[in-house]
Amino acid sequence: MEAYDELLRWASKQGIEVHGIEAKRIPGRGIGIVASKDLKANERLIYVPAASLRTLTTIRPEIRKALPPPAPKYKGTPVHALLAAELLLETPTIKKKYAPWHAVVPTRDDILSTLPLAWPTSDHEKLHSLLPYAARAHLTKQKAKFEKDWQLTRDVLLPKLSLSPKGRYSKQEFLYHWLLVNTRTFYHETPATERLTKDDKMALQPVADLLNHSDEGCEVVFDTGCYSISADREYKQGEEVYICYGTHSNDFLMVEYGFCPEENKWDEVCIDEVVLEEMSTARKKWLDGRDFLGKYLIDERNLTGCYRTRVALMLLCTSRGQWERWVDEGEDGGGEVQKMVDRIMVRVLEKYLKRCMEAIGELEGCGPSGEMVLRRWRQIERLVEKALEELKVEDN
Numbered sequence: 001m002e003a004y005d006e007l008l009r010w011a012s013k014q015g016i017e018v019h020g021i022e023a024k025r026i027p028g029r030g031i032g033i034v035a036s037k038d039l040k041a042n043e044r045l046i047y048v049p050a051a052s053l054r055t056l057t058t059i060r061p062e063i064r065k066a067l068p069p070p071a072p073k074y075k076g077t078p079v080h081a082l083l084a085a086e087l088l089l090e091t092p093t094i095k096k097k098y099a100p101w102h103a104v105v106p107t108r109d110d111i112l113s114t115l116p117l118a119w120p121t122s123d124h125e126k127l128h129s130l131l132p133y134a135a136r137a138h139l140t141k142q143k144a145k146f147e148k149d150w151q152l153t154r155d156v157l158l159p160k161l162s163l164s165p166k167g168r169y170s171k172q173e174f175l176y177h178w179l180l181v182n183t184r185t186f187y188h189e190t191p192a193t194e195r196l197t198k199d200d201k202m203a204l205q206p207v208a209d210l211l212n213h214s215d216e217g218c219e220v221v222f223d224t225g226c227y228s229i230s231a232d233r234e235y236k237q238g239e240e241v242y243i244c245y246g247t248h249s250n251d252f253l254m255v256e257y258g259f260c261p262e263e264n265k266w267d268e269v270c271i272d273e274v275v276l277e278e279m280s281t282a283r284k285k286w287l288d289g290r291d292f293l294g295k296y297l298i299d300e301r302n303l304t305g306c307y308r309t310r311v312a313l314m315l316l317c318t319s320r321g322q323w324e325r326w327v328d329e330g331e332d333g334g335g336e337v338q339k340m341v342d343r344i345m346v347r348v349l350e351k352y353l354k355r356c357m358e359a360i361g362e363l364e365g366c367g368p369s370g371e372m373v374l375r376r377w378r379q380i381e382r383l384v385e386k387a388l389e390e391l392k393v394e395d396n
């Protein structure tokens, strides 16, 4: 019997109900959930009673006593750190209780090789530097969160429990558990987490955490008593059933979940670095003053630049005073100004396309470790080429 079949049997003993679906290994996506029969829209597929979730309230008392509890506005220990510590410090009895879950979650090698945060710096320093801007920026924030959580674990929790941050309790082991939590938790609000930030409203859910991501997916609803997942549409037997982890770009999915899908209607590409290179220090200050500094995006629906991009580029076509008036009145400066913005966009995107090609050239020599980043740059290259075509058509 496969480990995931064992997990489903174990789950039913925990009160987790599973209907019309089964787990299966899916090439390129680890384990996933598929329909075991034809499913009707709205049919309930998974029901997880709150008692089977691992949340802030199920963290062992000695961990909760050692680490300051989470509190509003990021004071205290994030729930992410507490859940990671809980997994790191699992006693043999608890480990036995969750053995069927441990048997199916990705191995250390799976996690550490696919998630950019875990790429060993010596080998992958170059890969980090070759990530597109948005992914690199997101990774920097994620790294800061992780380092803070590890510091609390190493300097407060482990000494209080007379454990040394080596071997079983090393930084690398904490990282593995921290990333397991990162890739497998669901949003869950309880009375205990109600006043906390969104990031602290997280729960681990055995079985439901086998669902892979797609742009659109099953309906997920929860209250304090349970979590339930229902079919969003009809499914044919054997079809994979997904949930949507959120309306995320591929840069976000790569850093948070370690994959980069070819189809993603929520995808967007951030062109901050090339747009900001056009701006003097004074212009950056003016943009900042009106909350227009950064987050310049292109996507399939906004090939010629999102609203923020175009407003920012308008500053290159006129005086500060005139630009401020247009911003105040929500005006676009008229046809001639928009043509100038288009021309600047062409220059900016041609520069970005050159960078794409340079990154692709370097990644082609990186072998399998650079595959995901290479795929991402090829997607960006296609989008930028399409945007340039559209801008040039508009110019004629």
Ligand SMILES: C[S@@+](CC[C@H](N)C(=O)[O-])C[C@H]1O[C@@H](n2cnc3c(N)ncnc32)[C@H](O)[C@@H]1O
Pocket (backbone or CB within 6 Å): 028, 029, 030, 031, 032, 104, 105, 106, 183, 184, 209, 210, 211, 212, 213, 214, 256, 257, 258, 259, 260, 261
């Ligand atoms: C919540 S788990 C889903 C179950 C997971 N596939 C497993 O084997 O345990 C999230 C992880 O699944 C993988 N995943 C989810 N959706 C995917 C997709 N559309 N394509 C590739 N991998 C995906 C990623 O490794 C991600 O970090």
